[in-house]
Amino acid sequence: MKLFFSPTSPFVRKVRICAIELGVENQLELTASNAFAEDGLREVNPLSKVPALLLDDGGVLYDSPVLCEYVDHLGGGGLFPPAGTARWTALRRQALGDGICDAALRQVLEGRRAEGDQHQDEIDRQALAVRAGLEALEAEADSLSSDRMTIGEITVACALGYLDLRFSHQDWRIGRPMLTAWFATISNRPSIQSTKP
Ligand SMILES: N[C@@H](CCC(=O)N[C@@H](CS)C(=O)NCC(=O)O)C(=O)O
Structure with a gap:
C-alpha cells in the first residue's frame, strides 16, 4: 500500500503512529507528495491532501480519521475503543x-x-x-x-x-x-x- 505523505504533516503522522503502535508500519510504502504542487496527488485524492492511501487492490482511502481507522482494522484493532x-x-x-x-x-x-x-x-x-x-x-x-x-x-x-x-x-x-x-x-x-x- 502506498501512503502519500509529507514529513511535516501532523495528519500523516497520526496514520504512521497508528501503524507503528500496531506493528503494521511495514505495510505502508511512504510516497513523498507535495499537496500544493499538482504533481499527481489529485488523481489519488481529488482534494489533493495528504495523507492518502492507495490500496493494493487499487482502491483509495483518504482523510486521516479514515486512514487511522483502516490501519487499526489492519492491525487487529485497539486504538479505537468499542462503542461507549x-x-x-x-x-x-x-x-x-x-x-x-x-x-x-x-x-x-x-x-x-x-x-x-x-x-x-x-x-x-x-x-x-x-x-x-x-x-x-x-x-x-x-x-x-x-x-x-x-x-x-x-x-x-x-x-x-x-x-x-x-x-x-x-x-x-x-x-x-x-x-x-x-x-x-x-x-x-x-x-x-x-x-x-
Ligand atoms: N482533514 C484532513 C486534513 C489533511 C490536510 O489538511 N493535509 C494538509 C497537509 S498537513 C494538506 O495536504 N494540505 C493541502 C491543501 O490544503 O490543499 C485529514 O485529516 O487528513
Missing part, C-alpha cells in the same frame, strides 16, 4: 487535535501570503481556536493516558508536536503544566520518537 463513552471521548479528542492542527496550518498558510495579502483577522481567529483548544486539553490532561494509546491521545500528541514544529516561538507549554507533563511522558514512546518531524 470511551469511544466518544477518543473520537472527540481526535476531532480536537485535528482541529488544532487545521487552525495552526491555516495560520501558517496565511503567513506565507505576501504581506499585503495576509488577513490578520483570520490569523487571529485561528490563533484563538488553537489557544482555546489547548485550554480544553489542559483541563482534561489528567485523564489522557500515558500507556494505553487511543486515537485520541495519538491525535493530541500530533497536534502538540505540530505546534512545536511551527510555533516554537509561542511555547504552548507556558501555563499548561498538566499537558506539558503528559506530552513529556508520551514523547518517549518509540512511535512518537521515530515520527518526529
